Amino acid sequence: MDDTQLLRYSRHILLSELGVDAQQRFGESHALIVGIGGLGNPVAQFLAAAGVGTLTLIDADRVDLT
Known part of the structure; x- marks a missing residue:
């Protein structure tokens, strides 16, 4: 974890339940979200x-310019 990331996630790291190791695992993790609507x-x-290091977003809707 570089200095920029340490500064950005410093509040998360201070939590006794998380710490540097958990934040490092977040950065190495991958999440898939199917449906990018209201939730x-x-x-x-x-x-x-x-x-979270990598997010994959899947949504079957079309985006219009309106």
């Missing part, structure tokens, strides 16, 4: 903010 969108944001 999938905030879940993706929270996982990214928690430091």
Whole structure:
């Protein structure tokens, strides 16, 4: 974990339940989210903010420019 990551996740690392080892595992983890609607969108944001290393997002909907 580099200095930037230590600074970014310092509040998570301070938690006695987590620490540096758990945050390192978050960074090495991969999460798959199927459906990026009302629930999938905030879940993706929270996982990214928690430091999950790779997120794969799958949604069958089309995006329109409206």
